[in-house]
Amino acid sequence: MSYKILIIEDDIDELEARRIILEHNDYNVETATCVEVANEILENKKIDLILLDVMMEKDSDGFNFAQNIKNNKKFKHIPIIMTTAVSQRTGFKFDIKTDGAFLPVEKFMEKPIDPDDLIAAIRGFLK
Numbered sequence: 001m002s003y004k005i006l007i008i009e010d011d012i013d014e015l016e017a018r019r020i021i022l023e024h025n026d027y028n029v030e031t032a033t034c035v036e037v038a039n040e041i042l043e044n045k046k047i048d049l050i051l052l053d054v055m056m057e058k059d060s061d062g063f064n065f066a067q068n069i070k071n072n073k074k075f076k077h078i079p080i081i082m083t084t085a086v087s088q089r090t091g092f093k094f095d096i097k098t099d100g101a102f103l104p105v106e107k108f109m110e111k112p113i114d115p116d117d118l119i120a121a122i123r124g125f126l127k
């Protein structure tokens with residue numbers, strides 16, 4: 001079975017690098033550079049996991065998107081791995097244990113992300 005992963009990332013270079021890594025590891029990939037396109041993909045395709053950037057058009061786009069997904073009966077089962085460089089830019093560190101209400105994701109990964117660490121995280125959710 002080949003899993004389908006949705007990458008939501010506004011930085012085209014980051015998006016393409018992740019797409020190549022995932023396809024090289026035999027995942028099917030859908031991509032979106034904004035949450036509007038991501039929502040359209042979710043409505044029309046079966047997605048097994050989401051890689052979600054935090055800061056896109058608005059700094060809060062990723063947080064709002066994650067909250068909307070986890071509050072939606074149709075999609076809340078989809079694991080979300082949130083990726084960002086926000087702590088490098090702001091010094092603010094996120095922790096799922098303490099920020100779970102604000103950060104409703106299964107995993108948080110700081111950029112730059114080692115490809116092996118990314119694949120290991122994905123495999124942890126898609127068994």
